[in-house]
Amino acid sequence: MYSEKVMEHFSNPYNAGVIENADGIGEVGNPVCGDMMAFYIKVKDDKLADVKFKTFGCVAAIAVSNIVSEMAKGKTLQEAKSITKKTVANALDGLPKEKMHCSNLGAKALAEAIKDYEKKKYG
Amino acid sequence: MKSLDMKNVYMDHASATPVREEVIEAMLPYFDRHFGNPSTVYDMGSKVKQVIEEHRAKVAKLISAKSQEIIFTSSGAEANNLAVKGVALSLQKKGRHIIISAIEHHSVLNSARFLERMDFEVTFLPVDEYGLVDSGRLSRAIRSDTILVSIMHANNEIGTIQPISELSAICREKGVLFHTDAVASVGNIPVDVNALNVDLLSLSGVSIGAPKGIGALYFRNNLRLMPLIHGGIQESGRRGGTENVPYIVGLGKASVLAVEELFDKMNHLEKLRSLIISGVRERIEHVKLTGHPDKRLPGHASFCIEAIEGEALIYMLNQHGIYSNTGSACASKALKTSPVLVAIGTPPDLAQGSIVFTMDSSNKIEEIEYVMEKLCLVVEKLRSLSPLWRSKEGI
Amino acid sequence: MKFVDKQPSDDTLDLVCRMCPLHLLEPGDRLKCLKRGQVLEVLTDYDGALEDIPEWCQKFGQEFMGMEEDEDCYKLYIKKVK
Numbered sequence: 168m169y170s171e172k173v174m175e176h177f178s179n180p181y182n183a184g185v186i187e188n189a190d191g192i193g194e195v196g197n198p199v200c201g202d203m204m205a206f207y208i209k210v211k212d213d214k215l216a217d218v219k220f221k222t223f224g225c226v227a228a229i230a231v232s233n234i235v236s237e238m239a240k241g242k243t244l245q246e247a248k249s250i251t252k253k254t255v256a257n258a259l260d261g262l263p264k265e266k267m268h269c270s271n272l273g274a275k276a277l278a279e280a281i282k283d284y285e286k287k288k289y290g
Numbered sequence: 291m292k293s294l295d296m297k298n299v300y301m302d303h304a305s306a307t308p309v310r311e312e313v314i315e316a317m318l319p320y321f322d323r324h325f326g327n328p329s330t331v332y333d334m335g336s337k338v339k340q341v342i343e344e345h346r347a348k349v350a351k352l353i354s355a356k357s358q359e360i361i362f363t364s365s366g367a368e369a370n371n372l373a374v375k376g377v378a379l380s381l382q383k384k385g386r387h388i389i390i391s392a393i394e395h396h397s398v399l400n401s402a403r404f405l406e407r408m409d410f411e412v413t414f415l416p417v418d419e420y421g422l423v424d425s426g427r428l429s430r431a432i433r434s435d436t437i438l439v440s441i442m443h444a445n446n447e448i449g450t451i452q453p454i455s456e457l458s459a460i461c462r463e464k465g466v467l468f469h470t471d472a473v474a475s476v477g478n479i480p481v482d483v484n485a486l487n488v489d490l491l492s493l494s495g496v497s498i499g500a501p502k503g504i505g506a507l508y509f510r511n512n513l514r515l516m517p518l519i520h521g522g523i524q525e526s527g528r529r530g531g532t533e534n535v536p537y538i539v540g541l542g543k544a545s546v547l548a549v550e551e552l553f554d555k556m557n558h559l560e561k562l563r564s565l566i567i568s569g570v571r572e573r574i575e576h577v578k579l580t581g582h583p584d585k586r587l588p589g590h591a592s593f594c595i596e597a598i599e600g601e602a603l604i605y606m607l608n609q610h611g612i613y614s615n616t617g618s619a620c621a622s623k624a625l626k627t628s629p630v631l632v633a634i635g636t637p638p639d640l641a642q643g644s645i646v647f648t649m650d651s652s653n654k655i656e657e658i659e660y661v662m663e664k665l666c667l668v669v670e671k672l673r674s675l676s677p678l679w680r681s682k683e684g685i
Numbered sequence: 686m687k688f689v690d691k692q693p694s695d696d697t698l699d700l701v702c703r704m705c706p707l708h709l710l711e712p713g714d715r716l717k718c719l720k721r722g723q724v725l726e727v728l729t730d731y732d733g734a735l736e737d738i739p740e741w742c743q744k745f746g747q748e749f750m751g752m753e754e755d756e757d758c759y760k761l762y763i764k765k766v767k
Contacts, residue, residue, distance in 0.1 A: 177606075222677065223597065223676040224602065225601040229602055512697070514702050517702065523710060528703065
């Protein structure tokens with residue numbers, strides 16, 4: 168059902184964790200409908216110096232969280248905002264149709280974290 | 291504990307069982323050597339017809355029924371369809387109301403929903419926190435136009451065994467037919483149609499070491515049943531189509547073995563079940579046993595583990611060679627929760643973490659130890675990823 | 686067609702919902718279980734049986750006693766004579 172890439176990121180989600188005193192936090196989803204993701208970012212010189220996450224959800228949700236954090240690291244905020252559900256799914260060599268919403272959730276959680284950062288900074 | 295290098299600890303016998311060697315052996319001659327069509331009159335065919343009848347008797351004996359009360363079907367699902375739709379269509383002049391429990395298998399549930407579209411009325415009986423149907427509630431739900439009640443014997447997802455004889459007695463008294471889906475219970479606990487006092491009962495080869503693709507419906511003598519598959523004179527005109535002879539032989543042989551081995555199997559499975567239940571309770575916090583603590587299938591242990599999601603759990607156990615299952619997902623994509631777990635009042639977020647172990651005689655005590663070790667590991671790993679567990683830890 | 690009213694019988698064969706040719710196969714089998722002189726009641730919702738069963742009786746030397754129409758089926762009576 169899942170690509171090897173998905174299973175790799177699911178089995179070893181190396182970016183999982185929490186950033187203490189994160190510059191931005193984005194939480195999306197809720198456990199009632201299945202998936203919940205929390206993204207933590209550290210920003211330096213307008214770039215994402217570190218990205219971590221915590222995820223409650225299925226195989227796809229965990230793999231998506233890990234690859235989104237991987238894709239975002241080192242990127243400028245503007246670049247990171249351009250990560251979409253499509254680029255996420257492609258980076259994972261595809262996702263089953265019924266799991267596409269997970270890739271959307273990952274991109275959204277990251278965007279929320281950036282928004283949180285910008286809100287704090289610019290008010 | 292020494293590290294066991296186990297591959298393939300299969301703990302999902304509710305989904306499928308391996309076909310027994312003895313069963314395969316019994317089936318083989320009926321693919322080529324004795325291939326005749328049972329409906330033909332020459333001896334190549336009539337001998338095969340005889341073989342079908344011998345095996346019908348074996349299946350009948352498994353549930354203490356009479357031979358002529360058994361119809362072979364393609365699956366437990368077909369048996370359920372035939373029971374629900376077959377009775378409803380044959381008795382529709384008498385009434386158009388049927389009652390099923392809220393935790394029935396999809397083949398009963400969707401047969402009932404199909405009947406709703408044909409202007410039948412269906413009452414879905416709620417269950418308590420253990421998945422039990424209340425007899426008082428059933429009694430009150432029966433109306434003058436009720437023609438059928440269908441309540442499963444044991445639930446495959448939570449293992450709970452219903453007090454069928456108590457429920458069927460109410461229906462018998464009110465002149466309403468009673469069907470029970472015994473797919474999960476046959477071969478795991480004693481199933482006797484007279485003791486259960488039922489009019490119809492479905493069973494499947496899948497759960498007793500016969501191949502997939504064969505099942506049977508018991509129907510009490512002289513019951514009217516509208517066929518779903520119209521055809522020739524096969525199954526006394528109640529199900530058309532040339533008989534699936536090798537599979538019928540397989541189901542017959544598996545039935546004989548199931549009868550012989552039942553009590554040893556139950557003893558063994560009860561031991562494994564109590565090991566796994568006590569192991570989980572002692573070693574994993576924030577876990578709920580789903581289903582009834584005692585009135586449950588001997589080889590069935592099911593849990594909801596807080597703060598993690600079932601599919602991830604199954605895949606991670608899979609990576610350790612452990613095969614288990616999670617609750618059946620709802621057809622609705624919006625809500626992933628199992629309807630059975632919802633029916634027993636499990637909060638939707640907790641219901642996500644559903645895991646079901648169903649064991650068979652082939653499972654060993656060492657395997658349970660291995661499963662416990664890996665389950666603890668996997669739960670810890672997934673919880674370390676979970677934002678919900680963070681709040682549990684109070685960080 | 687011969688009609689009967691409240692004909693008593695020794696055994697009932699319910700063929701309602703079952704299609705042709707079951708009404709030509711099962712009465713013969715069931716009659717084997719009866720004694721000579723006993724009466725078999727056959728229930729069917731297939732109107733073809735109204736023609737077929739009297740004919741079948743004649744062919745196989747059994748006595749067709751008559752029929753009665755019930756709410757949801759026909760009741761046909763066969764007396765075993767041999």
